[in-house]
Amino acid sequence: MTVDAAWRFARQRIARLDARLLLEQVMVCTHADLIAHPTRMLCADQFARLDALVSRRAEGEPLAYLLGSAEFYGLEFAVTPAVLIPRPETELLVDLAIERLQSSSCARILDLGTGSGVLAVTLARQCRGASVTAVDLSSAALAVASTNAARHAVEVSFLLGHWYAPLGDNRFDLIVANPPYVAHADPHLQHNGLPFEPRMALTDGVVGGDGLACLRAIIGGAGARLRPGGWLLVEHGYDQAAAVRQMLAQQGLLELDSWCDLAGIERVSGGRLD
Numbered sequence: 001m002t003v004d005a006a007w008r009f010a011r012q013r014i015a016r017l018d019a020r021l022l023l024e025q026v027m028v029c030t031h032a033d034l035i036a037h038p039t040r041m042l043c044a045d046q047f048a049r050l051d052a053l054v055s056r057r058a059e060g061e062p063l064a065y066l067l068g069s070a071e072f073y074g075l076e077f078a079v080t081p082a083v084l085i086p087r088p089e090t091e092l093l094v095d096l097a098i099e100r101l102q103s104s105s106c107a108r109i110l111d112l113g114t115g116s117g118v119l120a121v122t123l124a125r126q127c128r129g130a131s132v133t134a135v136d137l138s139s140a141a142l143a144v145a146s147t148n149a150a151r152h153a154v155e156v157s158f159l160l161g162h163w164y165a166p167l168g169d170n171r172f173d174l175i176v177a178n179p180p181y182v183a184h185a186d187p188h189l190q191h192n193g194l195p196f197e198p199r200m201a202l203t204d205g206v207v208g209g210d211g212l213a214c215l216r217a218i219i220g221g222a223g224a225r226l227r228p229g230g231w232l233l234v235e236h237g238y239d240q241a242a243a244v245r246q247m248l249a250q251q252g253l254l255e256l257d258s259w260c261d262l263a264g265i266e267r268v269s270g271g272r273l274d
């Protein structure tokens with residue numbers, strides 16, 4: 001089969017851009033190659049792989065898992081079904097973190113529930129001189145995050161464990177987290193590819209709960225882990241900003257605020273230790 005015919009075959013079953021990207025993946029070529037060589041032949045194995053990928057996409061599996069990569073903050077990250085696919089709204093957390101670290105040249109940064117490592121790796125790249133620690137409960141996620149740190153040539157110390165548990169007595173100038181925060185009964189968990197993502201990265205799993213269990217653990221432990229003047233910044237759900245600010249206030253954090261993502265939804269909240 002020619003490239004042109006394969007492209008048409010894929011386009012009939014899935015969205016145009018997805019079809020193109022999967023064909024490029026199978027052919028190990030660029031968009032320009034596809035256009036320049038429409039009569040190039042796919043071997044049987046390449047077509048079988050394209051057919052399988054197109055079927056998986058048609059079943060709703062996210063494109064990022066099929067390609068094995070996703071873009072975040074202008075960088076390409078490896079992703080597998082062991083990690084959440086990075087979302088554009090999480091870039092807000094990076095911007096806010098960078099703003100707060102501008103004056104410190106050797107900041108200590110902690111990323112809790114790092115997943116694919118997008119926050120830890122992006123901050124390590126953006127804040128040269130900072131030392132970055134990243135924690136996750138999933139060893140499969142840490143393997144992906146380590147790959148991403150190596151890919152982007154940054155050093156991050158990765159620790160396996162539950163939130164603050166593996167940290168010893170270290171304190172930090174900045175703690176960031178994009179934890180699981182979708183309530184267990186939220187119908188969104190059944191849609192938009194979410195069933196393919198790791199449940200433990202999306203929801204705290206508390207039956208009948210509000211989705212805030214992980215944020216409670218992270219915010220509750222932050223006072224003892226921040227250095228004086230240090231910031232905690234957390235991502236949360238579309239309707240959780242007020243509850244999160246209240247938890248931040250209970251910990252005595254100052255300069256409490258919430259910031260909106262590009263959709264105008266309060267998506268990140270944070271505060272500073274005195």
Ligand code: GLN
Pocket residue numbers: 084087178179180181182194201202203
């Ligand atoms: N923002 C993600 C979503 O709604 C959830 C990410 C998370 O739980 N940290 O799909």
